[in-house]
Amino acid sequence: MTKKQSKPIVSSLSTLAMTAEDADDVRFRRDQIVRAKRQPNTSGAAAATPATKTPAAAPTTQAKRKDRSRKNTKNSKNSKNSKNSKANKGTSTSTATLPAVLSCGVWLVQRVPFPAVLALLRHDGSPDLPKGHVKRGESDVAAALRELTEETGIPARSVRLDETFAFESTYRTRSKRTGLPVIKTVRLFLGEVDGPAKVTVSDHGDYAWLRLDDDDEALEQDLLGNPTFLGALRAWRSHEALMNQPLPRSASPRSAPPSSRPATQERP
Numbered sequence: 001m002t003k004k005q006s007k008p009i010v011s012s013l014s015t016l017a018m019t020a021e022d023a024d025d026v027r028f029r030r031d032q033i034v035r036a037k038r039q040p041n042t043s044g045a046a047a048a049t050p051a052t053k054t055p056a057a058a059p060t061t062q063a064k065r066k067d068r069s070r071k072n073t074k075n076s077k078n079s080k081n082s083k084n085s086k087a088n089k090g091t092s093t094s095t096a097t098l099p100a101v102l103s104c105g106v107w108l109v110q111r112v113p114f115p116a117v118l119a120l121l122r123h124d125g126s127p128d129l130p131k132g133h134v135k136r137g138e139s140d141v142a143a144a145l146r147e148l149t150e151e152t153g154i155p156a157r158s159v160r161l162d163e164t165f166a167f168e169s170t171y172r173t174r175s176k177r178t179g180l181p182v183i184k185t186v187r188l189f190l191g192e193v194d195g196p197a198k199v200t201v202s203d204h205g206d207y208a209w210l211r212l213d214d215d216d217e218a219l220e221q222d223l224l225g226n227p228t229f230l231g232a233l234r235a236w237r238s239h240e241a242l243m244n245q246p247l248p249r250s251a252s253p254r255s256a257p258p259s260s261r262p263a264t265q266e267r268p
Helices: 002-038 061-097 140-152 217-222 227-242
Strands: 100-110 116-121 131-133 160-174 181-192 206-211
Touching: 100 140, 100 160, 100 227, 116 140, 116 227, 131 140, 140 181, 160 227, 181 227, 217 227
Parallel strands: 100 181
Antiparallel strands: 100 116, 100 131, 116 206, 160 181
């Protein structure tokens, strides 16, 4: 019975011994692998491959649209700023470089048959005053009387000038001769003629005597589009009040021609 049990005991010890040897071998190989990994590679056989850059992803359609929109907005702003700077530069120097033009005329008044001022009517019906450019070597008063005679046929010797009155208006307009912008100054002198005066127009379509015997607000409304004429009218009324020369009221009925209150428009 004892002999039968000895064989399995020896077999079990041999199996245990083999298992321990295998475990040592596994540990040895593992240690070798670990040491190999820790040691630097000095052989140079296996060179590290250089890292390659990953290409950037292509922009999407929406991103392209946003980028294009930002560029367009920037270009638009730059264009506007450039235009504004040019416009500001032009306006800052345009007035200083524009040629100056002087025009002299007469605010002509007659008191018979009723107090009135002479208005020359353009072909469109708008009122104008007898005036014109000053020639070289000519005085302002001489130019005003010459233009009055040329445009109305009234001789200068029949006009009595009041040296205490003078009206001046300056504005920007275009020259009749060249069509270019100019700074024009209109200078008017007060003249009086015995009425009824005979008028013969040359450059204008017609004429009218605008009544001045009362504060006609309707006349001022008609002259709103002609600042020079309206300003001269108000200046003359102030002058009359200052000189204490009230206008006589006419006994005759108001019979101003229909064209005495035309539509007004400032002209050069």
